[in-house]
Amino acid sequence: MIYEVVEPKDGHGDWRVETIDYDGDGEKHVLTFSGPNAEGDARQYARHLIFAQLRAVLFSPAPRSTSLHAGVGA
Numbered sequence: 001m002i003y004e005v006v007e008p009k010d011g012h013g014d015w016r017v018e019t020i021d022y023d024g025d026g027e028k029h030v031l032t033f034s035g036p037n038a039e040g041d042a043r044q045y046a047r048h049l050i051f052a053q054l055r056a057v058l059f060s061p062a063p064r065s066t067s068l069h070a071g072v073g074a
Contacts, residue, residue, distance in 0.1 A: 001019055001020070001021055001022070001023070001049075001053060002019070002020045002022060003017060003018070003019055003046045003049050003050055004017070004018045004020070004046075005017055005039075005042050005043050005046050006018055007039075013034065013035075013038055014032050014033065014034050014038060015032070015033045015038040015039045015041075015042035016030050016031065016032050016033070016042065017030070017031045017033070017042050017045050017046045017049070018030050019031075019049065031045065033045070
């Protein structure tokens with residue numbers, strides 16, 4: 001997954017967090033933030049997504065492989 005904070009081009013002050021799933025089918029999700037704290041809120045949300053993904057990778061149990069033990073003792 002790629003997370004990008006996108007600055008508004010139209011000058012209305014809305015900021016977007018775009019999530020692109022390059023590992024899957026290339027889906028793109030967009031969440032728009034408005035208001036006086038739109039940029040900060042968008043950046044904070046993107047950081048949250050990045051750290052949540054990192055936590056999931058670092059702290060998920062490693063998959064067990066039965067192929068390492070195949071044939072042992074046979």
